[in-house]
Amino acid sequence: MSDPVLPLGGAHYEGLADVRETGPQGMIALRGDLSDAGLQEAVTGLTGVPMPDMRGAQVMGESGLLWMSPDELLVLVPYRQAARARAQLAEALQGQHALVENVSDMRAMFRLRGTQVRDVLAKLAPVDFARDALPVGELRRTRFAQVAAGVWLSDDTTAQVFCFRSVAEYMFNLLRTAADPDAFVGFHTG
Amino acid sequence: MEMLTLECPYCGVQADETELHAGGEAHLTRFGPGSSDADFEAYLFMRENPKGVHFERWRHVNGCGKWFHAARCTMTLEVFGTYPAQTAEPPKKIRDAITAKRPGWTWRELS
Structure with a gap:
């Protein structure tokens, strides 16, 4: 069996949230x-x-x-x-x-960690990311900017995002921009 | 900016307009081979364009992927309800909801 290759080789960015490509x-x-x-x-x-x-x-x-x-x-x-x-x-x-x-090689996955994950996600999707609107353990299929995506929170400070492999770089750049430390929002807190 | 939000009857998501794909008028009867020219023309081209109550098809494209129906007001964007695609006409519940808000409404042969 050939070795699996991650779309972005395990890309990582640390900002408002810790964004990491996960998988395979x-x-x-x-x-x-x-x-x-x-x-x-x-x-x-x-x-x-x-x-x-x-x-x-x-x-x-x-x-x-x-x-x-x-x-x-x-x-x-x-x-x-x-x-x-x-x-x-x-x-x-x-x-x-x-x-x-x-379909293991069809998608890219990202893990976002930090207290600001709901704010970071809310910048990218037309979704109410409030705790009662999207509780932990609920999957939301939506779009992040211009591409289809799925997201769920595995706990209060960890989000899992997946999208098609072909748009992995676009997705990572989106997440990185939304997690820029200069773009602090502080809306979904406490 | 005013946006349209429709509840997907299949997955329960409050879907934003940008997560949906518009599918045109609902409840068309298909006229295919063997039908009269007039019926075929009406099926292909003749569409309602109401100011007010309207029935449409939408697809939850950035989501569960299912087609569904929506009843809404084209003027105010008020949504009277959404319902599954597997129906040839709006369910009574939807029609009652419209009547409550827009007494005397008509749409094609419905009222």
Whole structure:
């Protein structure tokens, strides 16, 4: 197996928030009937996290389940296990109307850390990032400036952002600009 | 600047206009091969352009990706409601909501 290459080689910037490109992250796109008991059993058994509710992000370490739409999950697994996990899921869903694909190299991921993460994110997306509007563990698919993105907060000071690989550099530059120490806002505090 | 915010009926997100893609008028009946010229022309080209109550299709493109319907006022941007795409006409709940705010409204053959 060839070595995985991060889109930006693990780019890093420290400003209002600590912005770091993360990965490689194993990702499996799964489309199907999310209410099906067999499907739920397969994905929760594979990842060890509970089935997410609508817009839920259930993530533990490198494994997790992201609710992408009423018929789509993004299954997170360790990068090296993605191919095997895909085969396992496809096997479990045999006979069902479902799609399972290994899309590990399709996206770029970034981790933002710091007390200002909600302010930094709020500069880039038409989303209410207040604590009660986007609680920890809720996935929001949206756009960051001109590109599609997904974001969730894994705790109060850590945000996970993902976008397509082809716009990874654009995304990193956005995050870096929004996290410029001269651009302090201090709105989402306390 | 006034922006349009629609709640996606599939994922519950309060989606900003810029996260959506406009899909034109809702509830068109398709006339294809074998239909009369007049029906085909009306299906292709004839659209409502109301000042007031309107029914539209939108796609939650920067989000869950689903198509849905919205009922809104083109003049005030007031949104009467959104509802799933799998329906040939606005549900009663939506029509009642419009009647409550715009008594006597009409749109094509609906009222």
